[in-house]
Amino acid sequence: MSYSFTLNGQPVEATAAGMTSLLSVLRDQSGLLGAKRGCGEGRCGACTVLVDGSPVDSCIYPVANAEGTAVRTVEGLASHDEPLTRIQDALLEHGGVQCGACIPGVVMTLTALLETESNTDDSTVRSSLTGNICRCTGYQKIIDAAQAAASSNGGPR
Amino acid sequence: MTLVGTSARRADGEDKVRGAARYGMDYLEHGTLVAKVLRSTVPAARITRLDCSKAASMPGVRAVATAADAPGLSGLMIVKDQSLFARDVIRYVGEPLAAVTADTAEQAEAALAAIDVSLDELEPVLDLEQALAQGTRLIHPDWESYETAMPGPREGNLAWETRVERGDVDTAFDTAHLVVEDEYRTQRQHQSPIEPHAAVARYEQGRYVVHTPTQFPHNVRGRIAELLGIRLSDVRVIVPTIGGGFGGKLDVMVEPFACVLARKTGRPVRILNSRSEEMTTCGPRENAIVRLRTAVASDGTILAQDGVVLADNGANSSGETVAVANVAPLVLGGTYRIPNARYASKVAYTNTTPTAAFRGVNGPYCVYAQEQHLDHIARELGMDRKELRMNNLIRRGESMVNGQQLDDAFLVEAMDKVDEIRPWQDAQAERRPFRGVAVVPLTWLTNPLPAAASVKLEEDGTATVTCAGAEIGTGAVTTGVLQIVAERLGLRLEDVRVSPTDTDTGGFDGGAQGSRTTYGMGNAALDAATKVRDQVLEVAAGMLEAAVDDLEIVDGSVRVSGVPDQQVAIPSVVGTAMFDSGPIGASGKFATPPIPFDSGCMAGAAVTSFPAALYQAHMTEVEVDPDTGRVTVLRYVVAQDVGRAINPQMIEGQIQGGVLQGIGYALFENLRLGDNGEVIDDNLESYRLPTAADAPPIEAAILENPCSYGPLGAKGAAEPPIIPVAAVIGCAVADAIGKPINELPLTPFAVLQAIKES
Ligand code: FES
Numbered sequence: 079m080s081y082s083f084t085l086n087g088q089p090v091e092a093t094a095a096g097m098t099s100l101l102s103v104l105r106d107q108s109g110l111l112g113a114k115r116g117c118g119e120g121r122c123g124a125c126t127v128l129v130d131g132s133p134v135d136s137c138i139y140p141v142a143n144a145e146g147t148a149v150r151t152v153e154g155l156a157s158h159d160e161p162l163t164r165i166q167d168a169l170l171e172h173g174g175v176q177c178g179a180c181i182p183g184v185v186m187t188l189t190a191l192l193e194t195e196s197n198t199d200d201s202t203v204r205s206s207l208t209g210n211i212c213r214c215t216g217y218q219k220i221i222d223a224a225q226a227a228a229s230s231n232g233g234p235r
Numbered sequence: 236m237t238l239v240g241t242s243a244r245r246a247d248g249e250d251k252v253r254g255a256a257r258y259g260m261d262y263l264e265h266g267t268l269v270a271k272v273l274r275s276t277v278p279a280a281r282i283t284r285l286d287c288s289k290a291a292s293m294p295g296v297r298a299v300a301t302a303a304d305a306p307g308l309s310g311l312m313i314v315k316d317q318s319l320f321a322r323d324v325i326r327y328v329g330e331p332l333a334a335v336t337a338d339t340a341e342q343a344e345a346a347l348a349a350i351d352v353s354l355d356e357l358e359p360v361l362d363l364e365q366a367l368a369q370g371t372r373l374i375h376p377d378w379e380s381y382e383t384a385m386p387g388p389r390e391g392n393l394a395w396e397t398r399v400e401r402g403d404v405d406t407a408f409d410t411a412h413l414v415v416e417d418e419y420r421t422q423r424q425h426q427s428p429i430e431p432h433a434a435v436a437r438y439e440q441g442r443y444v445v446h447t448p449t450q451f452p453h454n455v456r457g458r459i460a461e462l463l464g465i466r467l468s469d470v471r472v473i474v475p476t477i478g479g480g481f482g483g484k485l486d487v488m489v490e491p492f493a494c495v496l497a498r499k500t501g502r503p504v505r506i507l508n509s510r511s512e513e514m515t516t517c518g519p520r521e522n523a524i525v526r527l528r529t530a531v532a533s534d535g536t537i538l539a540q541d542g543v544v545l546a547d548n549g550a551n552s553s554g555e556t557v558a559v560a561n562v563a564p565l566v567l568g569g570t571y572r573i574p575n576a577r578y579a580s581k582v583a584y585t586n587t588t589p590t591a592a593f594r595g596v597n598g599p600y601c602v603y604a605q606e607q608h609l610d611h612i613a614r615e616l617g618m619d620r621k622e623l624r625m626n627n628l629i630r631r632g633e634s635m636v637n638g639q640q641l642d643d644a645f646l647v648e649a650m651d652k653v654d655e656i657r658p659w660q661d662a663q664a665e666r667r668p669f670r671g672v673a674v675v676p677l678t679w680l681t682n683p684l685p686a687a688a689s690v691k692l693e694e695d696g697t698a699t700v701t702c703a704g705a706e707i708g709t710g711a712v713t714t715g716v717l718q719i720v721a722e723r724l725g726l727r728l729e730d731v732r733v734s735p736t737d738t739d740t741g742g743f744d745g746g747a748q749g750s751r752t753t754y755g756m757g758n759a760a761l762d763a764a765t766k767v768r769d770q771v772l773e774v775a776a777g778m779l780e781a782a783v784d785d786l787e788i789v790d791g792s793v794r795v796s797g798v799p800d801q802q803v804a805i806p807s808v809v810g811t812a813m814f815d816s817g818p819i820g821a822s823g824k825f826a827t828p829p830i831p832f833d834s835g836c837m838a839g840a841a842v843t844s845f846p847a848a849l850y851q852a853h854m855t856e857v858e859v860d861p862d863t864g865r866v867t868v869l870r871y872v873v874a875q876d877v878g879r880a881i882n883p884q885m886i887e888g889q890i891q892g893g894v895l896q897g898i899g900y901a902l903f904e905n906l907r908l909g910d911n912g913e914v915i916d917d918n919l920e921s922y923r924l925p926t927a928a929d930a931p932p933i934e935a936a937i938l939e940n941p942c943s944y945g946p947l948g949a950k951g952a953a954e955p956p957i958i959p960v961a962a963v964i965g966c967a968v969a970d971a972i973g974k975p976i977n978e979l980p981l982t983p984f985a986v987l988q989a990i991k992e993s
């Protein structure tokens with residue numbers, strides 16, 4: 079089967095069995111290695127991408143469900159010759175990145191949060207992050223970064 | 236310019252937040268084949284038949300490997316009892332029997348299913364105590380034939396033992412005011428980095444080139460060589476970005492399979508663990524039993540302690556459990572004065588997955604046991620728990636149980652700092668039902684293994700560091716080492732870079748373990764940078780017609796102190812040097828100076844002392860829900876001596892991350908084994924990792940108590956925050972419910988049961 083959607087703003091057509099995970103399509107067909115297969119079972123969130131603005135675990139998200147949607151990955155936030163987005167920059171400024179394997183997913187979850195939620199108090203940020211496991215940081219600096227990025231003006235960039 | 240002591244951003248950070256960093260799990264080469272491993276489904280058996288002929292001729296299959304392809308015996312440093320594939324005997328569920336490489340994963344899986352295996356099952360030995368009981372079947376009947384790196388007590392299912400004995404223990408017990416005895420049991424904990432183990436190997440020009448996200452490239456090189464029976468220099472290990480390790484990526488794991496299959500096919504071969512393979516076959520922190528008996532005087536002074544630590548090695552010594560067995564006695568006798576002591580640390584074989592290093596090796600359960608035990612003593616004496624600890628704390632100039640004198644002991648200061656943040660008296664005064672408080676001090680070590688680094692200046696005036704230090708994620712290489720080098724050379728941080736980790740280009744490095752990178756690699760890089768600086772000043776002195784002693788390097792230029800207009804830019808110094816004295820560059824190295832200790836008091840000890848010792852105190856307040864048994868950590872305070880804080884923000888990150896891993900260990904992480912010794916928790920649903928909702932507010936105070944042989948005074952910082960966590964939470968929970976629990980983890984069920992029984 080063939081499925082059409084936009085990937086980071088560009089129209090794409092993916093040919094795969096409908097139950098193929100969106101993550102496999104991204105990594106194996108589109109050459110986008112940002113989203114990670116941390117568990118492959120919908121538990122760690124390292125594979126988080128945005129489908130029509132909402133975070134999903136792409137490792138268990140059938141590509142068939144992406145038909146007609148807008149898919150965004152970490153690579154689509156700021157291209158290489160552009161400055162970092164506010165959340166990307168804040169994560170570095172606040173020391174929220176260690177090994178970084180969880181970070182592509184964390185960045186997407188927090189991007190969605192900043193785009194949709196005006197309230198970014200500690201518990202809101204924390205609950206938005208419960209689907210993203212970070213084994214390194216203890217989360218505090220990621221939360222600090224999210225709150226700092228939210229309190230600077232404008233949208234996510 | 237002072238870079239050291241600033242919270243500089245990590246040099247590898249931009250690629251990480253952009254999703255552009257290439258991890259081990261992302262690495263591929265052109266024409267890479269896929270490898271899969273056939274693993275045992277029974278814990279103990281004799282192999283009567285292993286026929287791969289059908290599998291080998293299946294579609295897409297390029298090669299099959301078995302025990303005949305990997306003739307060596309290896310083990311992590313001490314006992315060489317591990318073969319890559321089970322030979323005639325199977326010793327655990329998950330033990331490799333054969334490996335297949337094919338064009339696709341599906342083809343490789345199909346081939347595994349076609350391998351014909353016949354077995355005679357044996358009675359498995361799964362229990363730690365049963366393993367050491369008289370008459371139990373030997374898991375390694377040939378144990379005497381195994382090569383060991385050093386002599387040490389071992390026999391039958393006792394893979395290794397270390398002993399420490401000081402003073403006159405029996406007399407102290409005979410004359411003591413009080414003797415208290417306890418037993419504690421702790422579980423397996425899985426490292427579970429987000430990135431599973433992955434490797435790509437190719438065979439070229441008679442050598443194996445392996446890309447693997449390992450914490451300890453030189454160890455992986457040596458271990459591959461031993462398992463395959465080849466020279467270690469025939470292996471080259473290159474390290475892509477590492478997606479976490481926590482001890483789990485110190486040792487060789489999937490790399491040798493890829494190597495064997497690459498040689499057999501002449502193609503690059505990739506192996507990538509699924510999460511389930513990761514959980515079931517990659518060695519966790521060992522389960523353990525700690526028995527402590529302590530003699531005390533009426534004022535609470537510890538007179539003697541007799542301790543036995545039983546740790547589960549699993550089926551072989553491929554993990555670090557044997558190598559670090561002596562950490563147990565040292566940590567039991569490293570924080571408090573214990574004038575008479577007798578400790579035995581026993582590591583036993585069982586028919587279970589081999590256990591391995593996890594951040595804080597041996598420490599968390601020994602400290603958990605010691606601190607619950609001290610609370611028991613305080614209860615018996617009717618003494619304040621903090622006072623008991625303060626009275627027995629090792630002070631400056633006093634000795635650990637191995638006779639090592641701690642001239643820079645900083646335990647009192649760490650306890651005082653915690654008390655300043657949250658006074659013990661206030662916490663006591665504000666006590667309410669089902670709330671508990673505890674404070675725990677700890678002495679720990681910095682891993683002392685050696686390091687080499689080289690630094691060269693480029694023609695544009697920037698510097699490149701080359702080494703085999705692995706950037707595990709702490710930032711030790713990409714901030715710590717770079718900050719040290721930039722500071723020494725008078726360069727901006729962005730003008731110093733580190734080349735990719737490679738055992739061919741980097742000299743030996745003892746790995747990203749035991750908080751040693753900033754310390755060991757920092758020292759080696761500082762040595763190299765100092766030599767480079769000397770070369771720069773020498774050449775510049777000639778150019779400026781000034782004495783070397785009058786020169787300083789500021790903002791990328793060498794100038795005569797106090798005469799800012801008399802200066803030369805570093806690129807022109809490099810250019811002048813090129814055809815004058817030769818290109819500017821130097822190698823640096825470091826070995827930890829000998830630490831004096833009493834060698835006569837120990838047997839079987841590979842770890843004999845606590846080099847670059849560091850000191851800390853943890854304090855917590857918890858609340859227990861009496862209806863559900865759920866423990867909530869309300870407040871957590873850490874005061875930690877790091878010698879010198881090279882990058883305070885990165886250190887805070889290590890403290891926050893380490894404490895949360897410790898909370899997982901204390902409250903719920905438990906890698907359970909089933910009736911066949913198989914890992915039950917083979918996924919992240921049943922093995923729950925701490926989430927953002929589990930993370931309490933953590934206040935961290937960084938203390939600077941310089942180490943005379945650390946780089947600019949620095950000692951280890953990253954490993955220890957995990958160690959006292961289960962101890963302090965355990966003590967606080969016991970305080971909250973008025974009853975000790977002598978087993979981890981403190982699940983709601985265990986806590987509820989303890990409440991009901993009281
Ligand atoms: S990889 Fe998708 S949730 Fe873990």
Ligand code: FES
Nearest residue numbers: 177178212213214
């Ligand atoms: S930074 Fe390593 S898992 Fe989050």
